[in-house]
Amino acid sequence: MIQDKHGRVHTYLRISLTDNCNLRCFYCMPEEDYEFTPASRLMQAAEIETLARTFVDLGVNKIRLTGGEPLVRKDAADIILRLSRLPVKLTLTTNATRVHEFIDVFKEAGIRSLNVSLDTLDRDRFLFMTRRDQFQRTLDNIRLLVDQGFHVKINMVVMKGLNESEIPDFVAWTKKEPIHVRFIEFMPFEGNRWTSNKVFTLQEMLELIGSRFEIEALLNGIHDTDKKFRALGHAGTFAVISTMSSPFCAGCNRIRLTADGKIKNCLFSKTETDLLTALRKGEDVVRLIHQNIGQKAKELGGQFDADIEHIHPEEIHNRSMITIGG
Numbered sequence: 001m002i003q004d005k006h007g008r009v010h011t012y013l014r015i016s017l018t019d020n021c022n023l024r025c026f027y028c029m030p031e032e033d034y035e036f037t038p039a040s041r042l043m044q045a046a047e048i049e050t051l052a053r054t055f056v057d058l059g060v061n062k063i064r065l066t067g068g069e070p071l072v073r074k075d076a077a078d079i080i081l082r083l084s085r086l087p088v089k090l091t092l093t094t095n096a097t098r099v100h101e102f103i104d105v106f107k108e109a110g111i112r113s114l115n116v117s118l119d120t121l122d123r124d125r126f127l128f129m130t131r132r133d134q135f136q137r138t139l140d141n142i143r144l145l146v147d148q149g150f151h152v153k154i155n156m157v158v159m160k161g162l163n164e165s166e167i168p169d170f171v172a173w174t175k176k177e178p179i180h181v182r183f184i185e186f187m188p189f190e191g192n193r194w195t196s197n198k199v200f201t202l203q204e205m206l207e208l209i210g211s212r213f214e215i216e217a218l219l220n221g222i223h224d225t226d227k228k229f230r231a232l233g234h235a236g237t238f239a240v241i242s243t244m245s246s247p248f249c250a251g252c253n254r255i256r257l258t259a260d261g262k263i264k265n266c267l268f269s270k271t272e273t274d275l276l277t278a279l280r281k282g283e284d285v286v287r288l289i290h291q292n293i294g295q296k297a298k299e300l301g302g303q304f305d306a307d308i309e310h311i312h313p314e315e316i317h318n319r320s321m322i323t324i325g326g
């Protein structure tokens with residue numbers, strides 16, 4: 001069992017396969033000319049499998065693959081199929097641009113649910129936010145996933161003054177489609193020019209949605225990061241991930257493994273432990289895992305709190321999101 005000093009048991013591992021991506025979302029990958037980590041410094045497929053198996057032996061029962069964009073990695077299919085043999089619920093977060101090449105792999109691996117990022121329903125805004133012209137491909141692949149019966153969650157990062165006016169359009173999308181839209185409060189990471197006045201909060205979202213739709217709150221699990229709702233009569237649901245204005249750290253069961261093999265006990269943790277180097281040297285990885293999780297801060301990596309107006313982003317020590325794995 002992997003437990004921290006606050007009594008939280010950790011059963012959910014998020015593995016970043018790469019810090020490479022075919023989009024350039026500015027809030028995630030601030031520099032257009034960002035240099036990706038060379039392949040030799042990334043965990044290799046067999047190393048990912050070994051580390052994942054170690055975590056499973058310690059009680060992990062759910063693994064999410066992320067990145068960067070996990071599906072740009074050349075051996076993504078091999079990794080997915082290796083991990084599908086472990087006794088875990090396997091899932092994936094993707095920008096969907098390559099999903100059409102992987103449908104059969106997902107089915108073979110028993111993947112039933114995927115999170116897909118889409119921050120706008122406007123082609124020009126998509127181009128502005130991602131710096132790549134992949135809007136139609138993304139929409140087509142979301143359609144493909146829904147038609148093929150996958151449980152699809154759509155992640156929309158909401159930034160005040162940029163795309164918050166589209167929130168009702170995303171809720172309207174759930175009327176006929178059995179999709180689950182999640183509105184994510186904009187979070188601060190290295191270089192992404194976060195300021196508190198760009199955060200559109202949970203409360204503001206509910207006021208905006210409530211002015212257009214009649215909504216009901218749904219039940220949430222203790223480990224859920226999203227607060228779930230449904231507009232009455234809609235086939236799909238929506239939820240808010242209120243990391244900034246109303247954090248959910250008390251029920252946190254998540255561990256992150258970066259593509260270069262470092263364990264992070266929180267998205268906002270300052271410290272990391274290098275499991276890959278230890279594995280390559282034949283050292284005791286289990287001891288390092290317990291040590292790292294044991295030190296987990298109670299809330300938000302110990303770096304700030306929900307009083308967002310008083311956060312100084314320049315004082316937050318962290319990698320950019322693309323190098324962590326969201």
Ligand code: SAM
Pocket residue numbers: 021027028066067068069070093094095115116117155156157184185186187188189192321322325326
């Ligand atoms: N490439 C995949 C994708 O875009 O879904 C997986 C990796 S991406 C880093 C994972 C999630 O983190 C995406 O939903 C993305 O929108 C979210 N994300 C990235 N930077 C963020 C930020 N600054 N604030 C909130 N969410 C962010």
Ligand code: SF4
Pocket residue numbers: 021022023024025026028029067068069095117322
């Ligand atoms: Fe790539 Fe996903 Fe980051 Fe966008 S959010 S740059 S798609 S990793």
